[in-house]
Amino acid sequence: MKRYLLLGGLLVVCGAILSVYALWTNSFGKWVGGLRGGGKEGTPISQAKGPWFVDVASESGVDFVHNHGGCGRRYVMEPMSAGVALFDYDGDGWIDIYFLNGAPLLGSDPNLKLFNALYRNLGGWQFQDVGGLAAVDDRGYGLGVASGDYNNDGFADLYVNNFGPNVLYRNNGDGTFSDVTSEAGVENGHRVGAGVVFFDMDRDGDLDLYVGNYIKFRYELHITRYVGGYPRYPSPREYEPDPDTLYRNNGDGSFTDVSAESGISRHAGTTMGITAADYDDDGDVDIFVCNDVRANFLFRNNGDGVFEEVALIAGTAYNGYGAENASMGVDAGDFNGDGRIDFYMTSYQGEFPVLYQNEGEGIFTDVTVERGAGQGCFPHVNWGTGFADFDNDGDRDLYVACGHVDDLIDYIDPSTSFAAPNVLLLNDGTGHFVDASKESGPGLQVCLPSRGTGLDDLDNDGDVDIVVLNLNSQASVLRNDLRGGGHWFQVRLIGTESSRDAVGARVRVFAGGRWQVDEVHSGRGYQSDHGKRLHFGLGKSNRVDKLEIRWPRGKVSVYGPLPADCFATFVEGEERPYISPVNP
Amino acid sequence: MLEAGRRLVRLILVSFPEDPEALAAAARLHDLAHDTERELACWRLCLELDPTYLPAHLRLSVLALQAGRYDEVIALTNDALRYHPRSPECQTMLAEALMNLARLSEAEQVLRQHLELYPQSIPGRFLLGNLLVRQKRFEEAIPQLEQVVRLAPNHASALHNLATACARLGRAKEAEEFRRQLARLKQAEQAAQKAGLQQFVDENLAPSVVAQIANAGGRLFLRAGNSGMAEALFRHAAALDPRNIQCRVFLSNLLHQRGEWREALRIVVELRALEPFELSHHRNAGLLYSKLGRFDLAEAAFRDMWMLAPNSAMGPAAIAEVYLLAGKDLTEARRLTEKAVALEPSPAHYKLLAEVCRRLGDGPAAAWAVEKSQRAQSGAAP
Numbered sequence: 001m002k003r004y005l006l007l008g009g010l011l012v013v014c015g016a017i018l019s020v021y022a023l024w025t026n027s028f029g030k031w032v033g034g035l036r037g038g039g040k041e042g043t044p045i046s047q048a049k050g051p052w053f054v055d056v057a058s059e060s061g062v063d064f065v066h067n068h069g070g071c072g073r074r075y076v077m078e079p080m081s082a083g084v085a086l087f088d089y090d091g092d093g094w095i096d097i098y099f100l101n102g103a104p105l106l107g108s109d110p111n112l113k114l115f116n117a118l119y120r121n122l123g124g125w126q127f128q129d130v131g132g133l134a135a136v137d138d139r140g141y142g143l144g145v146a147s148g149d150y151n152n153d154g155f156a157d158l159y160v161n162n163f164g165p166n167v168l169y170r171n172n173g174d175g176t177f178s179d180v181t182s183e184a185g186v187e188n189g190h191r192v193g194a195g196v197v198f199f200d201m202d203r204d205g206d207l208d209l210y211v212g213n214y215i216k217f218r219y220e221l222h223i224t225r226y227v228g229g230y231p232r233y234p235s236p237r238e239y240e241p242d243p244d245t246l247y248r249n250n251g252d253g254s255f256t257d258v259s260a261e262s263g264i265s266r267h268a269g270t271t272m273g274i275t276a277a278d279y280d281d282d283g284d285v286d287i288f289v290c291n292d293v294r295a296n297f298l299f300r301n302n303g304d305g306v307f308e309e310v311a312l313i314a315g316t317a318y319n320g321y322g323a324e325n326a327s328m329g330v331d332a333g334d335f336n337g338d339g340r341i342d343f344y345m346t347s348y349q350g351e352f353p354v355l356y357q358n359e360g361e362g363i364f365t366d367v368t369v370e371r372g373a374g375q376g377c378f379p380h381v382n383w384g385t386g387f388a389d390f391d392n393d394g395d396r397d398l399y400v401a402c403g404h405v406d407d408l409i410d411y412i413d414p415s416t417s418f419a420a421p422n423v424l425l426l427n428d429g430t431g432h433f434v435d436a437s438k439e440s441g442p443g444l445q446v447c448l449p450s451r452g453t454g455l456d457d458l459d460n461d462g463d464v465d466i467v468v469l470n471l472n473s474q475a476s477v478l479r480n481d482l483r484g485g486g487h488w489f490q491v492r493l494i495g496t497e498s499s500r501d502a503v504g505a506r507v508r509v510f511a512g513g514r515w516q517v518d519e520v521h522s523g524r525g526y527q528s529d530h531g532k533r534l535h536f537g538l539g540k541s542n543r544v545d546k547l548e549i550r551w552p553r554g555k556v557s558v559y560g561p562l563p564a565d566c567f568a569t570f571v572e573g574e575e576r577p578y579i580s581p582v583n584p
Numbered sequence: 585m586l587e588a589g590r591r592l593v594r595l596i597l598v599s600f601p602e603d604p605e606a607l608a609a610a611a612r613l614h615d616l617a618h619d620t621e622r623e624l625a626c627w628r629l630c631l632e633l634d635p636t637y638l639p640a641h642l643r644l645s646v647l648a649l650q651a652g653r654y655d656e657v658i659a660l661t662n663d664a665l666r667y668h669p670r671s672p673e674c675q676t677m678l679a680e681a682l683m684n685l686a687r688l689s690e691a692e693q694v695l696r697q698h699l700e701l702y703p704q705s706i707p708g709r710f711l712l713g714n715l716l717v718r719q720k721r722f723e724e725a726i727p728q729l730e731q732v733v734r735l736a737p738n739h740a741s742a743l744h745n746l747a748t749a750c751a752r753l754g755r756a757k758e759a760e761e762f763r764r765q766l767a768r769l770k771q772a773e774q775a776a777q778k779a780g781l782q783q784f785v786d787e788n789l790a791p792s793v794v795a796q797i798a799n800a801g802g803r804l805f806l807r808a809g810n811s812g813m814a815e816a817l818f819r820h821a822a823a824l825d826p827r828n829i830q831c832r833v834f835l836s837n838l839l840h841q842r843g844e845w846r847e848a849l850r851i852v853v854e855l856r857a858l859e860p861f862e863l864s865h866h867r868n869a870g871l872l873y874s875k876l877g878r879f880d881l882a883e884a885a886f887r888d889m890w891m892l893a894p895n896s897a898m899g900p901a902a903i904a905e906v907y908l909l910a911g912k913d914l915t916e917a918r919r920l921t922e923k924a925v926a927l928e929p930s931p932a933h934y935k936l937l938a939e940v941c942r943r944l945g946d947g948p949a950a951a952w953a954v955e956k957s958q959r960a961q962s963g964a965a966p
Contacts, residue, residue, distance in 0.1 A: 227618060228617060228618030228619075230618075237774070237777050237778050238778065293777075294774065295770065312747070312763050312766070312767070313751065313759075313763070315748060318744055320714070320717075320718060321714060321741050321744075321745075322714075322740060322741030322742070322743070322744025322745055322766075323740075323741060324770075350650055350651075350652070352652075352684075363751070363752070365718075366718075369683070369684055369685070369686045370686045370718070372686075378651075378652030379651055379652055411618075412618045413618065413620065414620050414621055415620070415647075415650070415651040
């Protein structure tokens with residue numbers, strides 16, 4: 001009932017928006033001009049074209065400083081923390097930021113007050129820390145996070161994957177959350193967490209939960225290694241791998257652990273980043289799991305709640321040389337415009353990240369070198385990553401967060417560094433990438449030990465901004481002051497038969513003579529979550545000719561033509577979208 | 585241990601300040617101390633002293649390859665190949681760098697030339713197979729990769745590439761078999777890696793590196809005619825690293841030349857245990873046992889050598905000589921010598937046959953063998 005009331009309310013708001021749309025379609029040049037200048041006064045912008053990133057964390061009030069909670073003993077999970085989630089928790093149309101934090105580990109001051117932080121986006125590049133007010137200031141040892149409306153009430157909930165018991169926060173819809181972990185049955189024991197994804201594994205209209213587990217760790221198993229006289233963090237090889245956990249949503253607020261019957265727990269790995277995507281285009285959602293120094297997993301969904309691990313057959317277990325990577329984060333997207341979902345996976349120092357090109361029929365090829373997708377990354381350990389069209393030219397670019405595991409590495413190995421610059425790879429439109437890091441503004445020159453990364457349009461100006469959690473450092477909030485970028489179109493989906501978030505929906509956009517495809521994901525990159533509102537760069541095209549949505553439960557909707565440079569909300573089963581040049 | 589290494593390097597550098605080998609020893613010590621900048625400086629200085637010095641070219645190339653500086657690898661290896669056009673390491677590193685820059689056709693050319701020179705090269709053959717898979721030339725890739733697996737059955741990367749190539753060609757059963765083999769191997773690798781983590785601890789690595797330095801010093805002193813100092817350094821290296829081959833080979837040769845057969849034999853016995861498939865160790869053991877009058881053990885060592893190289897005349901000839909020395913079963917000695925002559929009709933083997941026949945009292949046969957020996961020596965057909 002609550003759900004329908006919310007929908008009713010939404011329709012009233014949308015009615016007003018539709019009248020704005022009618023006005024807008026007659027004078028969109030004026031509207032667009034007004035929007036694109038918003039909030040950028042006084043910013044020195046180069047005359048060259050392309051994205052231009054400026055770190056505005058401090059001036060925006062994002063003063064979050066991560067702390068891994070270590071005391072110098074170098075526990076294995078310290079450098080692995082942590083992820084970040086970008087999502088609209090209060091439904092006001094502005095994307096908010098949720099940072100995970102560490103917690104005091106054995107030997108640290110137990111009174112050290114470390115907690116996760118939620119920064120509410122007030123608009124105009126102002127954020128306010130409301131973690132305490134919203135009651136999501138978990139004091140567990142945060143590693144992975146995902147947001148998803150698991151109870152279909154219209155408000156995004158949060159799942160935090162910790163070293164220690166995990167937490168499910170139910171969004172109360174009034175700006176606060178409740179810890180419902182126990183009643184939902186998703187504590188997941190006392191394990192070392194990793195990435196997490198919400199997805200509808202059985203297409204029954206509610207979101208299930210895949211929880212990554214890294215290794216089997218107990219304090220008494222801790223070991224420190226020394227290189228050149230310097231202590232180093234232990235390898236995950238020192239520990240036993242731990243199988244992941246899959247929870248099926250019972251539809252009544254509780255979950256059932258189906259790890260065994262789904263086939264997931266048959267495979268023990270060292271999970272880090274995870275993403276769920278329909279790589280074989282068969283209508284159900286599959287799971288890519290990055291394993292640290294082990295073969296990755298690709299769990300193909302048989303559609304009946306059972307998964308088959310097919311990474312070796314699919315070609316995603318190893319890189320093109322047949323070697324396992326220290327796989328870190330992963331994102332799914334179509335980089336070459338062939339309509340298939342490819343994977344990009346970050347990796348360790350001295351390894352290229354891997355761009356797995358989807359060849360169709362469930363087969364992938366490592367095309368990293370051929371596509372230039374490893375430039376700038378090789379000397380560094382890579383973590384957070386994501387596909388996004390940063391320059392709005394109609395193709396998917398890549399962002400890679402870098403920084404070494406070992407804080408003393410600079411004394412041992414001059415070829416890399418603990419605090420490293422991050423990498424921006426721009427797609428040239430043919431599926432080849434060009435390293436644009438040095439030409440993309442001061443925000444890309446910052447050297448910090450970066451980890452989880454979120455990509456979304458934080459100021460609703462039509463381009464994709466970046467949030468980076470930096471280990472033991474202040475977070476970065478990189479505003480994209482795009483210079484001479486193309487048109488754009490952003491899509492929000494509301495499921496009615498499908499899950500409310502429409503996680504798993506596939507959207508195809510035809511504009512400027514070419515198709516683009518994207519999916520709604522919950523949980524991606526390095527133990528992070530972002531981008532449920534889909535963003536399409538349109539280049540010179542000032543409209544979307546056609547837009548197709550394949551909803552998670554299978555229904556296909558077709559729309560168009562639609563105007564560019566606006567936000568559109570599509571409700572499953574409704575014929576017309578709600579479109580606004582400002583975020584609905 | 586590092587301090588011991590430093591003392592050694594100081595000694596070597598003071599004694600041979602202009603020798604690249606001395607600088608190479610210093611470079612190895614800096615590598616052990618994870619001081620990459622000083623290590624690089626040493627290797628570069630090596631090349632200034634001797635632009636043809638291959639170990640410096642190789643190490644600089646390896647470091648650049650590990651850091652992903654592929655343009656530098658190409659420059660370094662091309663430079664090295666000017667002086668050492670047949671260096672297999674330079675050729676494969678050049679190819680790998682080219683592949684990592686997506687310059688596949690150039691890499692293919694380098695690899696094909698490399699494989700003409702070294703058809704048994706496992707890294708070269710694998711890189712070519714991998715390159716062909718990347719170019720989707722699966723039919724061509726398969727024989728290359730199959731050869732890698734024949735040469736190195738536990739080559740996981742080759743198995744992975746074979747599985748990929750077979751799968752893409754629709755040869756599902758073969759692909760599945762390769763995947764099964766790969767899965768088994770990877771499982772074993774994981775276990776070995778966990779067990780081997782201890783290897784990466786400096787304390788475990790240091791002795792072997794310092795042993796290398798001592799060995800390099802020993803070679804330098806030996807070259808300078810100071811065999812006493814050389815022996816001391818080789819012994820130091822052997823004591824530090826019970827698996828170091830080179831210092832043991834040098835030491836045993838030195839002792840052998842000095843007539844210290846018993847001590848030389850002790851070292852050779854260690855070498856036989858370390859490298860049981862190396863012919864020269866068995867041969868040297870046989871020779872030393874013979875000199876010490878332990879003919880039974882000499883025969884056993886030569887028989888091991890013969891088993892490793894059944895088509896070589898060395899084995900039967902050496903055993904025949906032992907029989908002669910021991911005055912044992914001359915009929916069998918004759919049979920063995922005839923076998924050696926059949927395998928390699930050299931003047932030495934005919935001479936040996938003549939001696940055996942003479943000892944058996946077969947004058948005509950001995951005369952015939954002497955004549956054959958002389959004809960072989962003069963270059964005419966025996």
